[in-house]
Every structure is written in C-alpha cells, then in structure tokens.
Amino acid sequence: MSMFVYYLGLGWRSLRRNPVLTALMVMAIAFGVAASMITWSVFRVVSGNPIPWKSSQLYNVQIDNRGPQYNEPGNEPPDALNYTDAVALMQAHKAPHQTMLYDIAPSVLPQNANDLPSTTTGYATTADFFTMFDVPFKYGSPWTNADDDGHAAVAVISDALNQRLFGGANSVGRDVTLDMHAYRIVGVTEHWDPKPRYYDAYDNMEFANPAQVYISVNRAVDIHVGMAGRNNCGGAPAHFSNDEQWLHRECAWIPFWAELPTQADAERYKEFLTAYSAEQQQAGRFQWAPNVRLRNVTEWLDHEKVVPAESRISLFVSIGFFIICLVNTIGLLLAKFMRRSSEIGVRRALGATRREVYAQFLMEAATVGLAGGVLGLLLTIVGMQGIGLLFEPDVARLAHLDMSLLLTTLIVAVLATVIAAFYPTWRAAQVQPAWQLKSN
C-alpha cells in the first residue's frame, strides 16, 4: 500500500516534469472519452431493450394481404395488419393474450369550461394491451374483455393527463370528453414510457412523448375515432366507396401483438397464421401463398431499424476517434518512458525488480488516465448540453447524465490508458541496467 502511494506520488511528479507532453496526452484522452460517452449516452437509450423480462414472449404479427409485387425486398409483408385480419386474429383467440391498436389524437375538453381544449395522443386498443405490456396502474385497472365485447365507452388515462384534468385526484368513475364523446375512466396509469416504444414502432412513435389516453378499439371504430398514425397502402390500389369498405381496405395500419410464453407456442401460432392465410387464399381474397412473419420484441426493433443511423454512425466514429487518441497516447507514453531510460537503469541496478518497474509506470499511466477522465467528464457534461444539435428532439431529450455515465467515463478513461501503457511499460522494464549505467 505504501508503495502504491509512493508510485502515485512519483507519477504525479513525473507528469509535472514535462507539462506539454502530459497536457497533450490528457487532452487526447479527455476528448476521446468525452466524444465516446456523449454518443454512447444516446445509443444506450435508443438501443435498449424496453421490456427485458418479456421481450422473448411478445410477438409482432405480419400477414401478407397485398401480394408479392407490393412487398419490400425479401418478400417482406407489410409491417402492420389491416382491420379484417386484425379482427379475425382477435376472434380466433389462438394466443393466451393478443391485442391490436391504432394511433388516435383526440381533442380533450378541460373540466373547467373556461380553459381551452387541447390535443392528446394515445391508442384505440383492447383490454389485453395493459396486461401484455405490463402497464402499471396508479388508480383503478384496465377495462375488461367484456367491455371490449360490449363496445363500452371506457378509457384509461395517463398520470400526466389525470394531473392536467383532475389535479391528480383519483378520477376512476368520472368522465373524460374526447372529441366531444364521453368515456368513463376505469383506470389511471403510473408514468409509463418504455423506450423505444416497441409496440408502436410501425408508426415511428419509438421515441415520442408518452401516450395519454387509451380507449376500446371496438368503441372507437363504432364512432369513427380518426386514425392519427401511419396508413400504408404501399402503392396498391385501395378502393372503397363507403365507411365499411374503408375500414376493411387492404392497407396496413393496425399493429398486432400476441403473447406466446414458449417457443413451442410461437411455432404453433405461426402455423395458425399460415393456415389462416391459406384459408384466405382458398376464399379468393389472397392470390398468393401464405406469407407471414412472427417477430419477438428484439427481432422486431431490429427489423424496424429503431436505432437511428445517426446514433450508430456517431458512436462508430467516436470510438474510432478514441482509438486514435489511444494510439497517440501509446506513442507519447513510449517517448516519455524511454526518455527516462537512465533513471530506470539506476532503479534496476539498485535492486528494483521488473515487476516494480511495471507497477511504477502503470501507476503513472493511470494518473494520466485519471486526469484525462476528469477533464473528459467536464467535456461530457458540456457536450450533453449540445446534444440537441445532433439528434432529433425526440431522441435528444432521452439522453441524460447519470451516475453510471459519470462513473463509466472515469473507468473507461483510466482502463484505456492503462491498457495503452502496457507496451511502453514493457519496453521500459526491458531496459538493461548495466548498459544504461555504462553509457553514462
């Protein structure tokens, strides 16, 4: 322990001996680690698994309802279902839980008649949505399957909307007015905002503000609650002359999810989807062989390319930049250590073992790394303020400084510098004491 402190002291003194060289190294490490950490802070959010405990049991369903000529390369079917298929799968009930959803953006009337109405965003969905995606409730509970079957005018609202409308009081049993239609509130969620929002990646809502309101999809369809999300007809002819036909048009607009606890369940479900498509083919609706996909959460996020290209390129480039900074550090440490060949020679001649030389110089490198890390920390904090310049506001606001990021910055800086110091230290330990003493 005393040697440790002694080497730390030696390191500190050595750093002060050639301040320019030291400053160069410290700055290179600081810039490298700061760039890597800033881009990493964004990457870790956008590439995270939003529901790790269940991501292998939740599956997104795709069915080819338009035919191969309209599909993406690889005969990839549309990324969402149309209404006909979504309802058919709901009714078939082949998974323990399943849900369909579409984006809505209704206006909401304030409780106080003097306030102006405002917009909310949310989903028209089914009761299973809340159990499947583990939505936490502050008051009340989800609506029931019976409510879905009965086309009930029920709603679940978010904590934030509850705060805005009811000042945070328990509003279960009260009414909320969306687009001039009244709904009975059955539940208020806790703040719930999984990132990325995997269940609605189809609508590019991965990093959007949290949803504020959920209503039963059967009711929403009855009273024409407008769809606010993406409607992709993929260039296929989509003709309809009345409301019923519009609803059943062969466009993709309804994300559909099934919860399948085991691999075997998933395989059985895929067989069911294939059989369903074959039925549609026999009925003459599809003029092509069954073409279905079943992807779990991680596969789905991957497929949807949820991680923005900007985030990956910038992380990629920052790490490259950090590596160059480290190569630079290796060179400078080598120069610094070799300049002290005679000092090493003396120490070795006086009985220092190679191991002790190693310890001394690695310690010195660690001191440089620590200094670089501290400066890097400051640069990271400054850089995080400017992150809005680099990423979309949706994404930028997710990146935040926390203890783990600060610690990682320091640890990465020190570790990387020590690793970079291995070679120069090894060279220093190879110094032959006799040769050094003689030549002087």
Added chain:
Amino acid sequence: MSLHPMIAALRKHKSGVVLIAMQIALTLAIVCNAVFIIYSRVEKVNRPTGMDESNLILVSQQWVGAPSGDDPASIQKLDELQREDIEALRAMPDVVSVTPSNSLPLLDSSWNGSVATKPGSDLIKGDARSTYYFGDENFLKTLGLQLVAGRNFTAGDVTNKGFRDPAEPSLVMVTKELADKLFPQGAVGKAMYLDGGTKPTTIVGVVARLQVPSNGTWASTFVWNSTIEPLRLNANYSRYAVRTKPGRMDAVMHAIPGALYGVNPMRVLDDDSVKSFGAIRADAYRADIGMAALMGVVCLILLAVTAAGIVGLTSFWVGQRHRQIGVRRALGARKIDIRHYFQLENLLIAGGGAVVGIALAIGLNRALIQYFEMTTMPFWYVLVGLATVLVLGQLAVLVPAMRAANVPPVVATRTV
C-alpha cells in the same frame, strides 16, 4: 540524399514508426469518410424544395366537436368550417395569399400513392410513386411554385371531399420530374390514373419542382414526384399555408391564433400549430446538420491530436539522436541537411501510413454503405485526405526538425 541509412535508422525504433504510421492511417480513414459524410449531408440540406421558402407559414389545427361522419351533411359542415378559416386568414392584414394544404415539403406527414398512364394498372412500387398535395387555386401562388407548362387551377376547378372519400379528381398538376417520367412527349392535356383506378385524370399544368413531404430514405426513390389536386380535404383537422408580405411574417404568425379563435373558439391550437417554414426546415434537417457539425469537430480534433503525436515522438527521437546529429554536423552536414533528414523521414513514415490508410478509408466507406445506407465515396476524397495527412505530417515535424538542425557540432565531442 540516400534513403538507405534513413531506413536502417527507422528499423532501430520500429515501435515509434509503427505508432505514427498507424495514427496517420486511422486519421486518413476517418477524416476522408467524415468529410464525405459532411458533404453528403450538406448537399441533402441544400436541395431546394421548389418553393419560395421565405414569408411562408403553415397553420395546423383541429376542431373540437366537428362532425366525424362521412355523410354529405357532415362533410359540408366540415367544409364550411374550413372555408370560414381560409376567409378569415385571407382577410388578415399583411397576408398575401392563403391555400388549404394537407402538407408541405419536409413536414413528414404525407399522402402517397402511385400513378400510371393506363387504367386499372397493377401498380408496382417505384414505377411512378407520387405524393399528393391537396390545395386550391391559390396553392401555386402561396407556395411560390413555378408553372412551366399548362395552366394553374381556377376557382371553378376546386372541389371538396371527406378524407375517406376515394373519388379521384378530374384534373391535377404534376411536377416536371413526374411529367417527364410518365409523358416524355409533353404531359399537358394527357390522362393519367391514380392509385390503380379506372377514372382518367387530366394533367392541366406542370410545375418546375416540388419536393415530397417525407424526408426519410423510404421516400428517396420519388423525392420530386408530386401530384397536386384541386381539393379541400375535409376532416376534423386542417392545414393552411399562408404567405405574408416580406418582413411581416412574425407579426402575422402572432396574430393568427386570435384570428382563428375569433372565427370559432372550438378548436385546438397548440405551440406547434403556427409554424414558419424556416422552423419546419430546421426540424427536418436537424439531425443532418448535427451530424455534419459532429463530423467537422471530430475531424479538427483528430488532426490536432495526430499532429501533437507526431511532434511528441519526433521530439523524442531528436533528443535520442542528439549526439549522432552532432557527429553529422561535425562531419560537414549543413543545418538544412539535418532538417531535410527529419522531414524526409516523416514523409516516409506518413507515406507508409497513408498507403494503409487509403485501404482503411475505402474499407470504412464499404462498411458505412452496408450498414448505414451511405453512398460510394468518390476516390478524390481519398486523394484530398492523403494530401491533408502528408501536409499535416510536414507541418508537425517542422518544429522538432528545426530544433535538430540547431544542435551544434560541438556536441560530438562531449561525452554526455
């Protein structure tokens, strides 16, 4: 000067040589790819949309309690609400022109479909995909588009329909890009068919250029394919493009919410409801500009770090060879010979590193193409990168080389 002794000397400190060469190689690879990324992004951001972008405002709003049915009475009610708004906006001071519009370029909210020259075509993606804009007779004037053939819509052309109503318009205007693709012999007066339909739609006019609303890569195959329909689309929300007198945009933006609430208070206007086109453009390209800025900063710091590394290591070598330099000077080498020695040595190392760097640069570009939908980097980027690192090396080596040249010959005679 013979290269042989220099190479022999370089062999004596392989590790330093390899480190500098490696740094140069990596720097070259990253810098030319980064500059290429900057160039690509800047090029993307600088594309003109085809509009006169100054003094242009977009208003997006939603009515509360508007009818949601598709029956004619509901649609007519929605259309009345919309026409009231348009009239109110047109009556505002400093407003030059107003049109209803479902979207604007770069807004990332779009209606897309496919158009064909034959009825009932089995449409295949990429054939002639098009985005649809819906506006009235003032659409051209408000957006500041340039008509290159045919005529603009008249007030009599403009109709209205519910947003779920599939009826195709009887006439449209298209962009030159789309017109040339469908009818190379001239499009005005020709019939085309929208979304695989069987009802002909006549092209009455061709505009020079109008970008699609989507900025995503999925829309990159039809960026300039726009079709303009003479239509007020009726839904429980609406958008209006407003052109103001020069210099009066801020004042008009400020006055718009009051004017609209004055017509009908049962509506939602939030912070984003009244937006200048400049703000729409900034939002659309934020990531691209940020990316270019990040790459620029990384390049600058990278070059500085590499230069610092060269200065550091060369200084070390100069120190190490203090005596040898003295000997050479004593044997008749001039100062300039010593300086040239270090400069040439750096050129050799940097040149070697650069050869590896060129391969790395091309490899990195390949990787970016494969994983990030980048395009192939023209070779001259690599050449510019090569010149940059060589010049950088020469500049960085100058100070240590001068110091070496100033070593006096008398050093040769000293023992220490």
